[in-house]
Amino acid sequence: MTAKKTYSGKDSMAGLVLENINMLFVLSRFGIPMGFGESTIDEVCRQNGVDTPTFLAVVNLNLQDGPSRSLPNGNLKPEAITEYLHNAHEYFLQYRFPIIKERLREAMNDKDRADVSVVVLRFFDEYIAEVKKHMAYEEKNVFPHVRNLLQGKADNYQISVFSKRHDQIESRLNELRDILIKYYKGATGHAFNAVLFDIFTCAEDLREHNEVEDALLVPLIEQLEKQAR
Amino acid sequence: MKRFLKCMVVESSDLLYAGLVAMLGQIRAGIQVVRVQDVSRLREQIKREQPDVLFLNPLDGGGETPSKIKANTDRPDLLCVAFLSDLSSLSVAPEYDAQIGIYDSFEQIRDKMEALSPKGTEEEKTLSQREKEIVTYVVKGLTNKQIADKLFLSQHTVVTHRRNIASKLNIHSSAGLTVYAIASKLVRLEDIGGGMKGA
Numbered sequence: 001m002t003a004k005k006t007y008s009g010k011d012s013m014a015g016l017v018l019e020n021i022n023m024l025f026v027l028s029r030f031g032i033p034m035g036f037g038e039s040t041i042d043e044v045c046r047q048n049g050v051d052t053p054t055f056l057a058v059v060n061l062n063l064q065d066g067p068s069r070s071l072p073n074g075n076l077k078p079e080a081i082t083e084y085l086h087n088a089h090e091y092f093l094q095y096r097f098p099i100i101k102e103r104l105r106e107a108m109n110d111k112d113r114a115d116v117s118v119v120v121l122r123f124f125d126e127y128i129a130e131v132k133k134h135m136a137y138e139e140k141n142v143f144p145h146v147r148n149l150l151q152g153k154a155d156n157y158q159i160s161v162f163s164k165r166h167d168q169i170e171s172r173l174n175e176l177r178d179i180l181i182k183y184y185k186g187a188t189g190h191a192f193n194a195v196l197f198d199i200f201t202c203a204e205d206l207r208e209h210n211e212v213e214d215a216l217l218v219p220l221i222e223q224l225e226k227q228a229r
Numbered sequence: 230m231k232r233f234l235k236c237m238v239v240e241s242s243d244l245l246y247a248g249l250v251a252m253l254g255q256i257r258a259g260i261q262v263v264r265v266q267d268v269s270r271l272r273e274q275i276k277r278e279q280p281d282v283l284f285l286n287p288l289d290g291g292g293e294t295p296s297k298i299k300a301n302t303d304r305p306d307l308l309c310v311a312f313l314s315d316l317s318s319l320s321v322a323p324e325y326d327a328q329i330g331i332y333d334s335f336e337q338i339r340d341k342m343e344a345l346s347p348k349g350t351e352e353e354k355t356l357s358q359r360e361k362e363i364v365t366y367v368v369k370g371l372t373n374k375q376i377a378d379k380l381f382l383s384q385h386t387v388v389t390h391r392r393n394i395a396s397k398l399n400i401h402s403s404a405g406l407t408v409y410a411i412a413s414k415l416v417r418l419e420d421i422g423g424g425m426k427g428a
Binding site: 115116118119120122175178179180183184185 | 399400401402404405407408409411412413417418
């Protein structure tokens with residue numbers, strides 16, 4: 001638990017990424033390309049049409065070890081957050097999960113233990129299906145609800161429903177990692193350990209993704225719902 | 230020290246909050262800390278976050294006491310620690326499960342936190358023979374009732390066994406249990422009706 005810096009718009013964008021390499025994920029989800037030179041976070045955001053307060057809220061939330069759940073003063077753009085989350089969904093489903101699956105398949109090709117490979121891939125497929133369902137629910141219900149609220153249109157959805165069904169989707173991924181580390185005797189090789197590492201970072205990434213939903217999006221929607229009433 | 234993984238803190242001073250978080254991090258890796266900014270939402274947040282331990286500075290508590298909090302959040306097991314920034318508040322602390330003060334040393338705080346964890350939390354992690362048997366049946370797709378009939382147990386006992394298995398292994402899905410059973414050679418793939426498709 002090391003102390004992390006809280007960033008402001010005047011800090012250098014390159015500095016942010018160099019000091020926190022996992023911010024690369026955040027940048028691509030906001031659609032911000034590399035090559036910042038000495039520009040500040042605020043300058044880079046403006047050049048790319050990204051709302052700076054929202055960008056900083058996501059960045060600082062991800063950098064806090066324990067979420068302090070302090071909402072930045074109400075000038076966040078809900079639509080910027082939903083777009084960010086939508087891009088993250090695409091990233092996980094279209095890019096990250098398929099790569100991990102492929103790497104699992106390659107890493108677990110020990111002919112004597114083909115049985116393990118079968119059940120692990122089955123586990124992973126079930127897991128992807130579950131996450132897909134979860135994300136599809138948000139795309140179908142939560143994001144349109146935000147758009148409706150912003151346009152002053154009434155709908156029957158309430159964000160409190162979502163808070164209840166929001167599962168800890170990263171914990172099942174960690175379950176797989178833990179089982180392999182603790183009980184798969186004799187598993188070895190660069191590829192195997194590398195894919196374990198991938199699973200670990202992917203679960204972390206998912207945890208941060210859920211944090212943005214829980215700590216930024218849900219309270220914002222609660223606020224909008226209150227105003228609409 | 231298994232019990233305090235998720236902590237919630239009510240402390241209005243940023244400086245004291247950061248100090249507490251830093252020290253908890255030195256005591257145990259992977260501790261999650263949630264800060265409550267608005268004490269009027271404390272109960273709601275406890276219900277939502279389900280922390281293991283609550284650190285409450287009585288000066289910031291807005292009239293909340295451990296007994297009220299535990300009763301109103303339906304969490305009689307919630308450990309409440311008084312975080313004292315002021316020596317004069319010592320008298321309010323008896324109701325708490327423990328108290329730590331800003332002048333405590335690192336060792337004192339660590340010992341107090343360790344004393345909070347119930348004895349014997351590092352319980353046996355390996356499965357008993359009976360539990361292994363049950364794992365194999367679960368993985369083969371038998372229902373609790375079928376398992377109970379096979380082993381001449383009540384369904385209730387089977388459920389208890391399954392709960393113990395889940396907490397010993399920290400595996401909570403049946404897909405996870407299957408991976409465990411195959412990887413540790415408790416069952417063979419043929420036994421669970423899985424062909425080599427996709428291998």
